[in-house]
Amino acid sequence: MNITEIYKLYSKNYLVDTDTRKIRENTLFFALKGDNFNGNKFASEAIKKGASFAIIDEEEYHNNKTTILVKNVLETLQDLARYHRKQLKATIIALTGSNGKTTTKELINVVLSKKYNTKATKGNLNNHIGVPLTLLSFTPDEEMGIVEMGANHQKEIEFLCSIANPDYGYITNFGKAHLEGFGGVEGVIKGKSELYNYLIKNNKTAFINSDDELQVQKTNNCNTIHFNSSIKLIDASPFVKLSFNSNIITTNLIGSYNYNNIAVAITIGNYFKVLDVDIQSAIEKYTPTNNRSQIINKESNYIILDAYNANPSSMKVALENFARLESKFKTVILGDMFELGSSAEIEHQYIVDLADSFNFENTFYVGENFHKTTTKNKKLISFSELEDFIKKNPLENQKILIKGSRGMGLERILNFID
Structure with missing residues (x-):
């Protein structure tokens, strides 16, 4: 069965899962394998719990009724997400960086959801499995999608971009994260910049902080939208307070380091014509969870x-x-x-x-x-x-x-x- 045929099955309900503990009715179950588990062994269990089909890559678990045998389940999941992305009309914003990705993603999401039908990466589903699952959670009803991309080695962001095909991108910062996999700070900069390289190559657009010289340098040949110049930090002791377009926002976020995360959410909201009053309301109501500040x-x-x-x-x-x-x-x-x-x-x-x-x-x-x-x-x-x-x-x-x-x-x- 080719990817077009699998897509027809998926598009009946727009549901996929990789965990039998979370199976929903009429979902497609992808039997992924890892170092300590083999999803093929759970294909029949997934069907019993309501999955319509199980995508497997080991013939001993194959039957002609409820399993679909493919060469590689992970690659099929990625290919399905890539195919689905081509069908979506939603505008996709991708973001990566060493620090602040998830908070930034959530801020952008709450701001844009004031005007659009919006969906974003859940939790930290931001790798070679998480990004495809994120995209496959989007339905034709979504108008905006925010896709977080994590990486710990070179070429990973490039690969994730090939699946998500973002229209816009943002890198929070270049910091000392995953130094082992990237091979030092210069490797981090090179690896994260793969997002900007993708945007440049495909004539897409980056949001950037004009005060960050490295970001400006890395987006030299890219279409860019700079932070709203009216956004000013007022206080951060402990909660961040700032002004923009003559509005005062008092947040539930601590630390001046969250200023950029808030500023890009405001900038993106302005760019996509979310009302100032709605931007203010969204950010003031946002409270960090999940052990993040x-x-x-x-x-x-x-x-x-x-x-x-x-x-x-x-x-x-x-x-x-x-x-x-x-x-x-x-x-x-x-x-x-x-x-x-x-x-x-x-x-x-x-x-x-x-x-x-x-x-x-x-x-x-x-x-x-x-x-x-x-x-x-x-x-x-x-x-x-x-x-x-x-x-x-x-x-x-x-x-x-x-x-x-x-x-x-x-x-x-x-x-x-x-």
Whole structure:
């Protein structure tokens, strides 16, 4: 069965899934394989739960009624998404970057949804599987689509662009993320810039911050839309407050580092003719979730939970912002940063030196990488050590910053802070 025939089956309901635990009626089940699982083995279960067909690539699981045998399930999923994209009339905005992708995506989405039927990447479905699934979640009713693209090596963004075929693009920043896979900061810049290269090659358009010289340089031959010049930062202690077109926006986002994320959402809203009052309303009502700069008020402690992910660039701005907050009683809990390769030792020591320089009342470094650093403050090699220490030494009346890579799971410490 070729991709056109599979598309006819898909377009009856516009439903696909790769997880039998989430199967919906009349969905197409794609039996993906990974290091520790083989989706082909679950094809019959998917059908029993309501899937109309299961796309498989191992003949022993094939029957002529409910399975479709293909050469490679993942490639078929990607090809189906690519084919679907060609049928969509929706305007697609792609975004990538080292920090702030998800917050930016959500801000753009809430702004554009004030005027358009809009859909965006859910969660962090932003890789070679997530982007196809995102596109296949779009129906012909969508007018705008926001597609987040993540990458940890060269040519990945280029490949994702070949599937999503974006009309517009935006790169949040070039930072110290995934250094191991990209081969250093220059590799990050090269890899992320594949989005701009795609836009240039296909005569599409980039949104850029005119104050970022590197962004200006990388979009030299591209159609560009610059940030609205009327957008001005007023305050960020702790919540970002800004003005645009004589309007004042008071947000639920902390830290001046979120200014650019808000500014591009405003700029995109203006460009697509969303009313100023609607832009203001959308941004003021947006509250971050999922461990991203969440404000949590406990009985005696005020917590900034930013434990969804971390790299040296995001750690630096989070610490600098936290240091500016008014309070003598501050505690920082930092967890290891992953995927730094040979740069891990020097980057962790840099963060330790920076955090130590602020002389917070309490500073805790958690993880094997931080344990190798030199510091005057507390080092704990594992989360369990942190848990034991906090249980024996309760934190009281503190402003607390919690930040670390996803794999550290530092949000668990909330269970032991009152």
